[in-house]
Amino acid sequence: MPTSDNPVPPTDRDLVLTRIINAPPEKVYRAWTEPELIKQWFAPLPWTTPFAETDVRPGGASVITMRSPEGVDFPNRGVYLEVVKNKRLVFTDAYTSAWQPSDKPFMTVILTFEDVGGKTKYTALVRHWFTADREEHEKMGFHAGWGQCTDQLEALLAKI
Amino acid sequence: MPTSDNPVPPTDRDLVLTRIINAPPEKVYRAWTEPELIKQWFAPLPWTTPFAETDVRPGGASVITMRSPEGVDFPNRGVYLEVVKNKRLVFTDAYTSAWQPSDKPFMTVILTFEDVGGKTKYTALVRHWFTADREEHEKMGFHAGWGQCTDQLEALLAKI
Secondary structure, rough: OEOOOOOOOOOOOOEEEEEEEOOOOOHHHHHHHHHHHHHOOOOOOEEEEEEEEOOOOOOEEEEEEEEEOOEEEEEEEEEEEEEEEEEEEEEEOOOOOOOOOOOOOEEEEEEEEEEEEEEEEEEEEEEOOHHHHHHHHOOOOOOHHHHHHHHHHHHHHOOO | EEEEEEEOOOOOOOOEEEEEOOOOOHHHHHHHHHHHHHOOOOOOOOEEEEEEOOOOOOOOOEEEEEOOOOEEEEEEEEEEEEEEEEOOOEEEEEEEEEEEEEEOEEEEEEEEEEEOOOOEEEEEEEEEOOOOHHHHHHHHHHHHHHHHHHHHHHHHOOOO
């Protein structure tokens, strides 16, 4: 059954996480855009995030490196497509910089931060080009993984 | 041998056309952005372009429909990624609107219009995600096709 963290996705190529976060949109936006904050929540523990670089503007690139418990680094490269401060952030891994195609266009992430009485209705809509990629992403543990990261994000925001 | 119309592409996933066009960048830019002009040059004759719609801003969508001599319509949908009036235009068919993934991310087109003494150094850099798509595009007749369309574009600009 769909829950609030796992609603029916808009299409069979999408995955969605929705959550009410106990912090205002400004803080959630900061956690998604400031490297020093990203490093504190982005990867699901015991994974870590030793490196983050963000050029937050349409066409700007980002690199966020996740490190496995075994010490293997996985850099995530992307480009921002749309930036509305404190409200909305869209990026994709289809490019590694403006406009260099990546080896594999996998997903586009559409984040929205909606103010609901001082809290944030946080929605991460993750769109894939191919149904098979959506299925693989779900099997890799999208809901558990993004859910855990969102817990870590929320815990961080309680401290800043 | 590479010619001025067919330089060595930057990578094996790219195709490039470069041409000096006998019109200022402002006019070349108009021909690429105004639907009534697009319809007069976009498809290589005897193909025609019965329909064009452009929302020229980052995230804006475009639809340009080409019609075969047999009367079959082929709509080309895309989204603008970068817009610098009279200078630069970037769009991709990886999205059909902001930010709906298309069925197949095929190419990103980076157009530059450089003023050279009142004429335009026109460069169309066409980047593909997959080498196989680049090869297919070349075999489909990229150089002859884009070359012919650029002839049509230049002929139109002599009249406006």
